[in-house]
Amino acid sequence: MLSGSNTHSINSFSSKRKGSDEGDTSQSGGSSGKRNFVRSWTKDFPWLEYDGEKMRCKPCCSRTTKSDSSSVFVTGSTNFKIESIRSHEKSNGHNRAVAAIKVEENPHLAPLPRVLSTMSQDVAQKLERLFDIAYFVA
Numbered sequence: 001m002l003s004g005s006n007t008h009s010i011n012s013f014s015s016k017r018k019g020s021d022e023g024d025t026s027q028s029g030g031s032s033g034k035r036n037f038v039r040s041w042t043k044d045f046p047w048l049e050y051d052g053e054k055m056r057c058k059p060c061c062s063r064t065t066k067s068d069s070s071s072v073f074v075t076g077s078t079n080f081k082i083e084s085i086r087s088h089e090k091s092n093g094h095n096r097a098v099a100a101i102k103v104e105e106n107p108h109l110a111p112l113p114r115v116l117s118t119m120s121q122d123v124a125q126k127l128e129r130l131f132d133i134a135y136f137v138a
Helices: 004-018 058-062 082-090 092-105 111-118 121-137
Strands: 048-050 055-057
Antiparallel strands (some): 048 055
């Protein structure tokens, strides 16, 4: 049997666990095992948004042609686990959407302008002539 001081230690451990990275479990009406969104995740993952019901990825929602439009982070996820957020952050679709936003904000980061800015004047003139010929032939 537990003494009063041991019971307090166990209760303080379980109350600390509620605010962890895993998402709070709902305790009303018994143990349903349902997880809740942890607000601090939006600080750790600034791209993450929560509407009171589902969490979504801002870059993926705004660039569905670059990301996977069928992703649960576009349609809205209720899988409130830190692992699912970390997994999405590493996904190809998310990285493409973030890269598209960065290029829009800083066009000089796009591949073609970056290459053209490093090209010598002589090569640029030859390339311009080739494009002129291609345009004339077409």
